[in-house]
Amino acid sequence: MKYHALVPSFDANGAGLETRPGLGEVEAAVRTIIRWAGDDPQRAGLIDTPTRVARALEELFAGYGADPAVILQKTFEETEGYDEMIVLRGIPFISHCEHHLAPIVGRAWVAYLPRGRVVGISKLARVVEAYAKRLQIQERLTAQIANVIDDVLQPQGVGVIVKASHHCMTTRGVHKPGTDLVTSRMLGCFRTDPLTRHEFLSMVQ
Numbered sequence: 001m002k003y004h005a006l007v008p009s010f011d012a013n014g015a016g017l018e019t020r021p022g023l024g025e026v027e028a029a030v031r032t033i034i035r036w037a038g039d040d041p042q043r044a045g046l047i048d049t050p051t052r053v054a055r056a057l058e059e060l061f062a063g064y065g066a067d068p069a070v071i072l073q074k075t076f077e078e079t080e081g082y083d084e085m086i087v088l089r090g091i092p093f094i095s096h097c098e099h100h101l102a103p104i105v106g107r108a109w110v111a112y113l114p115r116g117r118v119v120g121i122s123k124l125a126r127v128v129e130a131y132a133k134r135l136q137i138q139e140r141l142t143a144q145i146a147n148v149i150d151d152v153l154q155p156q157g158v159g160v161i162v163k164a165s166h167h168c169m170t171t172r173g174v175h176k177p178g179t180d181l182v183t184s185r186m187l188g189c190f191r192t193d194p195l196t197r198h199e200f201l202s203m204v205q
């Protein structure tokens with residue numbers, strides 16, 4: 001089963017996860033929540049719900065089974081000396097906040113100024129997804145994306161901007177729909193060179 005093929009090798013902080021509960025335990029937990037809410041997990045409409053929820057969670061937290069550094073490993077060096085900014089704009093993602101397990105729905109803008117080596121553009125999107133499909137806070141998500149690109153590609157600089165709405169505050173709690181949170185991390189020339197930073201910011205809408 002696909003669920004068992006996903007063996008997480010690290011958590012959000014890079015520490016090892018030793019014991020992972022089985023799918024059956026997740027389904028039992030969902031039945032507990034249904035009973036706690038006041039409904040009957042045995043009635044026809046709910047009987048398959050725990051299995052569906054477990055499958056959905058498997059997909060939403062698939063990032064624990066992905067290693068962003070490995071995703072960025074394969075690079076291209078035959079770039080004819082290309083040394084201008086590379087920007088992937090508005091990468092959509094869905095993450096979950098670690099405080100409420102509520103969705104964080106947003107977009108990421110990822111840019112770097114290469115130093116010889118470039119990476120396939122789909123890899124940048126996969127890095128965003130690998131970190132998003134974990135329990136997160138937006139600040140750490142933003143920093144992790146920038147840091148791994150900086151570590152693996154060793155470019156002249158990296159810029160990451162994330163804009164997202166947090167369902168823990170838009171659909172419950174203080175109920176402020178329409179708000180979004182903007183976070184950024186600038187490394188290397190994106191931090192030190194105002195022109196580079198400005199060029200990147202001008203591409204973010």
Ligand SMILES: [Zn+2]
Pocket residue numbers: 097098099100101102166168169
């Ligand atoms: Zn939250």
